[in-house]
Amino acid sequence: MTAISHQPSAISRALCSTLLALTCCFSAAAQEVETRRVFVPVEDLDTIIAKDQRGVLLPRDEFLKLYRDAQKNAPTKTTAPVGAVISGATYSAKFEGEQLVVEATIKISQLADAWQALPLPFGAMAVESAKLNGQPAKLGRNEQSLFLLSDSRGEHTLTLELSTPLTAVGADKVASAGVLPGVAGTLKIAVPAGKHLQLDGLSVERPAANDQSANYELAVGGKRNAVALQLTDRQRERATDSLLFATTGFGLRVAPGEITWHAVTALQVHGTPLDRLVCRVPKTLEITDVDSSGLEAWELSDDPNDKNSTRITLNYRQPFDGSRRIDFRGVMAVPAGESWRVPTLTINQVTSHIGRALVQHAPAVRLRTVESVGVRTAAVSDADLKDIGTTGATDAGQVALLFDVWREDFSLGFVAQPKEQDVQASISSIFDLTATGLDLITAATMETSFAPLFELELSLPAEWLLTAVSVNGQPLPWQVRTKEDEPGINHIRIALPQPLRPGQPAKLEVRSHRDPDGWPVEETPVEVTLPELRLPQSSVTEGTYVIKADADLDVVPGEINGLDPTNVPVPGARLGFAYQDTRFGGTLKIERKPSRVSARTLALARLDKQTLHAHFESEL
Incomplete structure (x- = not known):
């Protein structure tokens, strides 16, 4: 600051005293620091006051009384290494016009009935309001930081409403939001429809469809005291992060009314290791199990971008690269006589995804192909069946059909009907x-x-x-x-x-x-x-x-x-x-048939002088 040569006015002396008192309060609450007296010209006073929308001007006598009280408490000893700690924080941010408005809810545990000065790294943001336990909070500012002043022991909740202007970078809007370093917290951000969010230069998966508003929920903390937020109208991925190659063997058992689905995916990760993988399957498929080395948990949810898909999120204990195998298992109900398609498996941000599909059915089931896009029929051999890697792939009692798959979004449709006796x-x-x-x-x-x-x-x-x-x-x-x-x-x-x-x-x-x-x-x-x-x-x-x-x-x-x-x-x-x-x-x-009579007749005759003698015989 620049000192002035003329005699300062009463207002100037009061403001100087207030700034001096805040600095002294910090010293009394924590440790002794060197006291400085700063003279501010009246014409430059707005620069200091404009940093906070609200403030209090104290008379010099009242300020000195507070200062003396703070010094009386300075020798007070406490068994705790610090007078107050921050136990958690939640940040809710939203874009309003040309500024980013953040509401920070901070949980504070104060361990002593003495004045404490708790630093808050929000100096680069304007304070719209500050309340401690629902009452106006005592805040001070020192260079690029804010300080909370409190003299009561117990649990406190500090609610800050902060704002910072948005900077235009092309068609995007960029802002930096302060966060408490070393404090685990959650950042909730409301993004309008058609917009996407990038955090510290990395694209974040949108939790809702593109034509709907989205509510992001991100974990923050660590050593950094600010995060960079970028609001953009396009989804961008960093192509140099990692290369992900996948080969999947699909194995299906077809029975009347039910289909058993087993997919074995071999991943190859090059570049940045992955600790989270998102896949999608059709909603008609019920996933029963997911297994992979190092897998901590997997969860199912509706895909916000496609109402006909189910999202599978895989979280690993540690980031991995190189090769990794994933087994997916599921079942699908199909009414008899209706057509169905082989359930596909889609992997987010995959560079290449190919595979094979093995469809098996009992001899008593008649299977007719009705659609084939992105696949071609392959000859079935014992070596090919073993390469698929699915359970029961070499069952000799089943009729097998093998297809090569070169598109991730392939379509392979069948109609299964039981053969009549x-x-x-x-x-x-x-x-x-x-x-x-x-x-x-x-x-x-x-x-x-x-x-x-x-x-x-x-x-x-x-x-x-x-x-x-x-x-x-x-x-x-x-x-x-x-x-x-x-x-x-x-x-x-x-x-x-x-x-x-x-x-x-x-x-x-x-x-x-x-x-x-x-x-x-x-x-x-x-x-x-x-x-x-x-x-x-x-x-x-x-x-x-x-x-x-x-x-x-x-x-x-x-x-x-x-x-x-x-x-x-x-x-x-x-x-x-x-x-x-x-x-x-x-x-x-x-x-x-009409009656017919046949006869055989024998006639004998003898003639004397006066008499004729005759004899007849007949056989019928």
């Missing part, structure tokens, strides 16, 4: 027309695939009476039921004594009988419909159909469809047909 049947049917009625004898050889068969289902026209059923020569009981949507058809259920295993053949024999009206045939012909014994469970059916009749009956086929004429070597066969995977039908006209 595949039953093959070879059927031989004999339709026998006798004097006692109509008989249908069906012999079938059946074999199932993919799943065992526990019961058989047959269908037969309702006018036919089932008389016998046997499987592999063993007679079995049956149940008959009808369906409203199939009138005139009887459905027969036959429970097997033992399940029919895939690949194991079984021989079925079914006998049924019918007495149609007008039977046996006399003078009036009778028309009957070809009976068909069906096996609804069979997906592949081939068979033969033979028509037999008594010798005195004429059989005339009507319109027959679904049957191909063929020669079937069965004794007494009148007609033979073959069919495959078709429904057949037709009619037969049956009439009795």
